[in-house]
Amino acid sequence: MTPEQFRAHAHHLVDWMADYLGDVATLRVTPSAAPGDVRRELPADPPLAGESFERLFADFQRIIMPGMTHWNHPGWFGYFPANHSPPSILAEMITATLGAQCMSWQTSPAATELEQVVMRWLGTMLELPSAFTGVIQDTASTATLVALLSARERAGGGDGAVVYASEERHSSVDKAVKLAGFASDALRLVPTDAAFALRPDALHGMLTADTAAGRRPACIVATVGTTSSTAVDPLAEIAPLAAKHGAWLHVDAAYAGSAAILPERRWILEGVAGADSLVVNPHKWLFTNFDCSAYFVRDVPALLATFSADPAYLRTRYDADVANFRDWGIQLGRRFRALKLWWVIRSYGVDGLRALLRKHIALAAEFRAWVEADGRFEVPAPSPFGLVCFRLRAEAGRGEDADPRNRALLDAVNADGRVFLSGTVLGGRFTLRLAVGQLATERTHVELAWNLVRAAADPA
Numbered sequence: 001m002t003p004e005q006f007r008a009h010a011h012h013l014v015d016w017m018a019d020y021l022g023d024v025a026t027l028r029v030t031p032s033a034a035p036g037d038v039r040r041e042l043p044a045d046p047p048l049a050g051e052s053f054e055r056l057f058a059d060f061q062r063i064i065m066p067g068m069t070h071w072n073h074p075g076w077f078g079y080f081p082a083n084h085s086p087p088s089i090l091a092e093m094i095t096a097t098l099g100a101q102c103m104s105w106q107t108s109p110a111a112t113e114l115e116q117v118v119m120r121w122l123g124t125m126l127e128l129p130s131a132f133t134g135v136i137q138d139t140a141s142t143a144t145l146v147a148l149l150s151a152r153e154r155a156g157g158g159d160g161a162v163v164y165a166s167e168e169r170h171s172s173v174d175k176a177v178k179l180a181g182f183a184s185d186a187l188r189l190v191p192t193d194a195a196f197a198l199r200p201d202a203l204h205g206m207l208t209a210d211t212a213a214g215r216r217p218a219c220i221v222a223t224v225g226t227t228s229s230t231a232v233d234p235l236a237e238i239a240p241l242a243a244k245h246g247a248w249l250h251v252d253a254a255y256a257g258s259a260a261i262l263p264e265r266r267w268i269l270e271g272v273a274g275a276d277s278l279v280v281n282p283h284k285w286l287f288t289n290f291d292c293s294a295y296f297v298r299d300v301p302a303l304l305a306t307f308s309a310d311p312a313y314l315r316t317r318y319d320a321d322v323a324n325f326r327d328w329g330i331q332l333g334r335r336f337r338a339l340k341l342w343w344v345i346r347s348y349g350v351d352g353l354r355a356l357l358r359k360h361i362a363l364a365a366e367f368r369a370w371v372e373a374d375g376r377f378e379v380p381a382p383s384p385f386g387l388v389c390f391r392l393r394a395e396a397g398r399g400e401d402a403d404p405r406n407r408a409l410l411d412a413v414n415a416d417g418r419v420f421l422s423g424t425v426l427g428g429r430f431t432l433r434l435a436v437g438q439l440a441t442e443r444t445h446v447e448l449a450w451n452l453v454r455a456a457a458d459p460a
C-alpha cells in the first residue's frame with residue numbers, strides 16, 4: 001500500500017466509522033450468527049498473493065460485520081459496559097499509527113510522562129490519597145494478579161499464605177490466586193450480608209482462626225461494585241483488619257470505581273487510604289476504549305521488587321532517574337494507552353464525565369422504579385450505580401422455582417435484538433441484570449427494554 005493509497009483508504013474508513021457510530025442503533029445488538037457461520041466463510045489457507053484493500057474491506061463488511069456484537073449499541077445493557085467515545089477512538093488511531101513500544105522511558109519519553117500525569121489526574125478525580133501512584137495495566141484481571149504477586153512477595157512467599165475475598169468476588173481473583181502460586185486451598189471466601197457485601201465480622205473471625213492455626217494472611221481483596229450486583233465491600237472496616245494482620249489490601253473497583261469521581265458517590269472508596277492497591281477500569285465506565293485499566297499502588301518499591309528485571313539489552317543511561325513501566329507489571333512491551341485517557345478527560349472535562357455518569361445512574365434508578373412498581377417482579381439488591389438486578393417472583397404459596405421462567409424471560413427479551421441484557425445468580429436464584437453505561441444510551445432505550453421485559457413477562 002503506497003502512502004497515497006493509505007490516505008485514500010483511511011479517509012474512506014473514517015467515513016465508515018462515523019456512519020457506524022451514527023447507525024449502530026439500527027443494527028441488532030447481538031448477531032444471529034450460529035457457531036461456525038463466520039469460520040465457514042473464510043478460506044482455510046492464507047493467500048499467497050497480496051490482495052487489494054477493496055477486497056479486504058468488502059469481506060469485512062460481508063463476513064465479519066454480521067458476526068459482531070455491538071457493545072456500543074444504545075440498547076447494550078449486558079454484563080458491564082465496555083464503553084468508548086469519539087475522542088478515545090481518535091486516540092487509538094494515533095496509537096496504532098505511531099506503533100510505539102512504551103516499555104521504558106527511553107522507548108517513548110512522552111508516553112511514560114503522559115501516563116504519569118494522566119494517572120495523577122485520575123487519582124485526583126477519584127480523590128485518592130497522594131501516596132498512591134498510578135500505572136496503566138491492560139485489564140483488571142492483570143492488575144489483580146499484579147497485586148497478588150506483590151502481596152506474595154511482601155509475605156515472603158506463598159507457603160502457608162492465605163488470601164481473602166468475598167463470596168461475590170470476581171472470578172479473576174480465583175484465577176490470580178492460582179497464577180500467583182498460592183496453594184489450591186489458599187483462597188478464603190468470606191460470607192456476605194443481605195446486600196451481598198463482605199461481612200467484616202466474618203473476615204475478622206477467619207483472620208483470627210487462620211492466624212491461630214499458623215497460616216499467614218497475605219492479601220485481602222475487597223470489591224467495590226461486585227460483578228453480579230455492584231455490592232460495595234466496606235473498606236473503612238476492612239482496612240484496619242488488613243493492617244492488624246499485615247495483609248496487602250487490594251481493592252477491585254473495576255466497574256464502579258469510576259463513580260468515585262462523583263462527590264455523591266465518593267463514599268464507596270471511604271477507607272481506601274488504608275489500602276495497598278486499587279484497580280479502576282476506564283475501559284468499563286469512563287468512555288475509554290478497551291484496554292485501559294488504572295492500577296494505583298502505594299508501595300512502589302514493593303511493586304518494583306516483584307517485577308523488575310534488568311537484562312543488559314534493556315538497560316539505558318536514564319534508568320536511575322525515570323520510571324520504566326516495564327518494571328511495573330507483567331508485560332514488557334506496552335501500548336501507548338495514556339493518550340486516549342488524556343483525550344477523554346480533556347474532551348469531556350471532569351464535569352462532562354460526571355454528567356454522563358449521573359445520567360446513567362438516573363436512568364438505572366428510573367428503570368428500578370418501574371420494576372418495583374410492578375408486583376410481578378422483585379429487586380433483590382441495592383442499585384448504587386448503573387446496574388439494576390431484578391427477577392420475576394416465585395408464585396406465592398407454590399414453592400415454585402422461578403429460575404426457568406426468569407431464564408426464559410431473558411432469552412425472550414434478547415431475541416428481539418434491539419436490547420441485550422445478561423443474567424447472574426444472586427442468593428442462589430437466577431436474576432436478570434440491566435446495566436446502563438453506553439455513551440449513546442438515552443431514556444427511550446431504557447424504556448424500550450422495560451417494555452420488552454413487561455411484554456415478555458406476560459405473554460398472554
Ligand SMILES: *Cc1c(COP(=O)(O)O)cnc(C)c1O
Pocket residue numbers: 080138139140141142170172223225226227252253254255281293
Ligand atoms: C469486569 C470486572 C473485572 C475484570 O475486568 P477485566 O478488565 O476484563 O479483566 C474484575 N473485577 C470486577 C469487579 C469486574 O466487574
